[in-house]
Amino acid sequence: MRTLAPDFYARPVLDVARELIGCVVEHDGCSGVIVETEAYHESEPACHAYAGLTPRTEVLFGPPGLAYVYRSYGIHALLNAVCEPEGVGAAVLIRALAPLDGIELMRERRGLVGGRPARDVELCSGPGKLTQALGIRLDQNGASLARGPVRIGEREDGWREPPVAIGPRIGITRAIDLRWRFCAAGDANVSRPRI
DNA sequence: CATGGGATTGACT
């Protein structure tokens, strides 16, 4: 896989969020196609960087192309790609994948869902699910997305990106009017609520 | 130093 260079991320976060749809995330024997993203920027209060430069947000303000991984609700690790030039706090949250390789390993990592093994569409259809399925943990915070262990790259098999649907971001309480969520239209792996 | 909220999920009514 040809991984995306830091230049790709050193641009307006909305452009990167849209263009990451259709790219591939790879980690520890598993991979999937990105079908849902959200953009976050220091200028709006739903972004962690809105609070300024703190130990928590240090990576967000760092160079583009790094992984920003943080714990959500005390339980889930959420994967973001740091964007915009160094010094600007912005990132794209990876919210859902279409499973590609290592599906049985993903199923093992996801464990039982409703008392039975997860169906394919339950493996990566949410930001906490996909990190669990790929084995991405907090210790990957600050790592390079070009060099790994978590890598993001372009597909080389001629797959065409579907139309992208746009809507408001999910699960936040502030800046809920911004339509900064991007989904591969009609893809079954997009999390709820669907646009 | 204590407290409280959050970019979620899964189980249950």
Next chain:
DNA sequence: GTCAATCCCATGC
């Protein structure tokens, strides 16, 4: 539809 699980860290006293 409701609700608990559970951790990091920002905030305030």
